[in-house]
Amino acid sequence: MEGTMDGAAMAGKDSALLGKTGAEPRAGDQEEGLILAVETSCDETAAAVVEGGTRIRSNIVSSQVAIHRRFGGVVPEVASRGHVEQITAVMAAALEDAGVHPRDLAAVAVTYGPGLVGALLVGLMAAKTFAWVHGLPLIGVHHIVGHLFAHRLAGGPEPPWLALVVSGGHTELIYIPNDHTFEVLGRTRDDAAGEAFDKTARALGLPYPGGPQIDALASSGDPERYAFPRSWLEEESLDFSFSGLKTAVLNLLNDARQRGDGVRPEDVAASFQAAVVEVLVEKTVRAVRRYPGVPVVVAGGVAANSALRREMDRRAEEEGFLWSAPPLALCTDNAAMIAAAAWPRLSRGWFHGMDLNARANLGLEAWAAGDGVAAFPPDDPPDGRRRN
Template identity: 65%
Template structure:
């Protein structure tokens, strides 16, 4: 049965490539608390990008509850895929491939998307591509900008804070990563301690612009000289201690000043570590990806340093900063062209290394035509 599917998929792929069909890729993303499906044409043209968010559900808990997230994905996945196809005005039979996030993330949530993708791929004999979530965030920038590797990517979100050197499509090298909290996670925890709503990133960003720089100064964790790793647990603890000590003394602090000081400390480290990565790799482009890429303060400071250092800083449009399926479809496109696909034994993984694609468990169905 499996070999029959592979034979049909190989035939479809080779026929589509020989006919110079512009690929239509259905992307599916369910790694955390967004159920998303998108259709992307030719790796860049978004025909649809449907996102069903669970933010309001998880707000009452102050963060994402994995079991609740998984159940909502099960409830939403079919209608989200159907809506994406409807908005793109395509049928399943029109698709060239299906791309799905298979890690890292909440494994129960990931399994919903992976199962849906495998079911469609088998039923319709469509090539299947598993996409690394971080690679998806990086490729969100390729949907709107005409950039090519080599480049440095700063991926910064609630679950990730990494500096990645992308030498070419499918070749990634970690230059630095967080040793404790992700930047977005620190935002959420500090926001909760200040009584701000979830998610904390947008709330602190808005409030920070009302604060006075220099009123409060918080520590920056630079770590060892030349290190491109990150650490935000000390900064988070400094804010908690500041709030606790003020309460003990009966002192009233301006929340806007706290937000400004916290955000300035995070941004300084993110930007200066990125500058170190640029100097090491000598690239001309930096892409910023992930939910925190929407932060106004980060965008402003990164663009200032880019002008000073002579590189170009690229940010995705705001709707593509958070988890979405268009970025997953975009990430799959270069590998569709190479003929690298997954088999039906594709699984979901809570943790997953970002490795060279050719080192992964792929079926090679063809070469560039």
């Protein structure tokens, strides 16, 4: 079951979190593989129960969008406070909707980076407390890996595959040869694509979050009205750069304002969006040419953008590759994707200890190598603990 909840709806939903204390960590029924996952890396308080890494039993998201809209963007301290207020009830609702008791679980998974450190700490402390109380192993998950695995919840491809991750804080091209290896082919050198959407929306006077607002406004605009720059960087580079595009939009609006000229916001939005989408898709196609026959998954909040999906359809048909994206509800932050990403770690027997801490700038490579893993099979230690 998937759903969203507000504070009133969640009042009193914390009884399922009560239980014994001080139990030794144990792996639950791994055959069924029920994982309770928690996600609080930014402004969504989320918890989910997923079976076997693919079947969503519950997926609860408490959104703070209405709160942060007043400020024109996410305020970290406000986000942290919101998580504190909602986390217990959200976790209880996830268990209740799934019809699951803590004793049925195999593990607890939680995002511990990257993200807003205060927000991460709220979810991490809640997950660690729950795992300790109920004697369950803890699996710390990299937020971007969650986005990478969201497509698995909708029957997406098995490895190997290529991923374009586009969100408010990240823009990366990643090659995934197996469930445990992530090769970053390119990443943004400045602004992420989602960040550029939000800043352009703010410049146009649109409410937060900016991505959906730009998408809607652009639908009635001319994408060729303004020739905004496309940054291709070095010839062979798969990196991205959107700061120049953002600056070009701001300069256009400022110049028009100083001259007293009018601009059609619809045309600005459409021209901006066309520039972002062209670069994202072209870089993805270049990656596909390096790995012919490998399917592509587009993930992250910007994966919901309608122009991006249309252009991916067009280029995929031209180039002869397959691509997919998670359902719109799984493109934005949620905890079901964190459970999906934790499943390979559960199967592998890699668990974190109760000393796991939030990592605002957690690197993908470090996580894949076993950052912070405290328990593991003797014949499969993390890279940093291999014996000669």
